[in-house]
Amino acid sequence: MSRPGPLLRRLLALPTALYHHGWGFLLGERFLELEHVGRRTGRTHHTVLEVVAHVPGTGEVAVLAGFGATSDWLLNLRSGGPARVHLGRRDFAARCRSVPAEEAESLLGGYERRNRLAGPVVRRVLSALVGWPYDGTPAARRRLVEQLPMVALAPQSPEEGRR
Numbered sequence: 001m002s003r004p005g006p007l008l009r010r011l012l013a014l015p016t017a018l019y020h021h022g023w024g025f026l027l028g029e030r031f032l033e034l035e036h037v038g039r040r041t042g043r044t045h046h047t048v049l050e051v052v053a054h055v056p057g058t059g060e061v062a063v064l065a066g067f068g069a070t071s072d073w074l075l076n077l078r079s080g081g082p083a084r085v086h087l088g089r090r091d092f093a094a095r096c097r098s099v100p101a102e103e104a105e106s107l108l109g110g111y112e113r114r115n116r117l118a119g120p121v122v123r124r125v126l127s128a129l130v131g132w133p134y135d136g137t138p139a140a141r142r143r144l145v146e147q148l149p150m151v152a153l154a155p156q157s158p159e160e161g162r163r
Contacts, residue, residue: 015031015048016048019031019046019048019086024048024086029054029061029088031048031051032049032051032061032085032087032153033046033047033048033049033085033086034046034049034063034083034084034094035085035086036073036076036081036083036084037076037081037082038076039081049073050063050064051063052064052108052111053107053110055107058154059154060097060153061152061153062099062107062150062152063150063151063153064148064149064150065149066129067129069149074151077096083096083153085153085155092155092156094155094156095153095154095155095156097152097154099150099152101142101146103150104149105142105145107150108141108144108145109138109141123135126144126148129148130144
């Protein structure tokens, strides 16, 4: 997994700066801030992620682990620690599930169709993240979701919150 260069890192940091200054709501439901607890430290961390999709009929939002399966936020979620989502003007305790590859392909394809004008930029950013030229074809999309896991975050039910 390659790390993005300095310019891309600055661009990716802009939504984080907005959330840090309390202006994350200006991003609407395009980005979310994930509050999660470190699996080793027990400290609270905040990670801003782009919403790939609002999963129909579930209340879930799907996000992509742009730095791969070893992303700290993803490992923290998978360790079972508590998570909270700040999305637009909503906040909720979240449960997460790994999105199967076939569903992830479909959600990513929908994202690409909705963001057709930004397609060249999206493909360039994804190429930089995975270290190979992502061209948006079905075969490349399959390879991408196998390399960059997708997670769906949904509001916990009241019963889940009491456990």
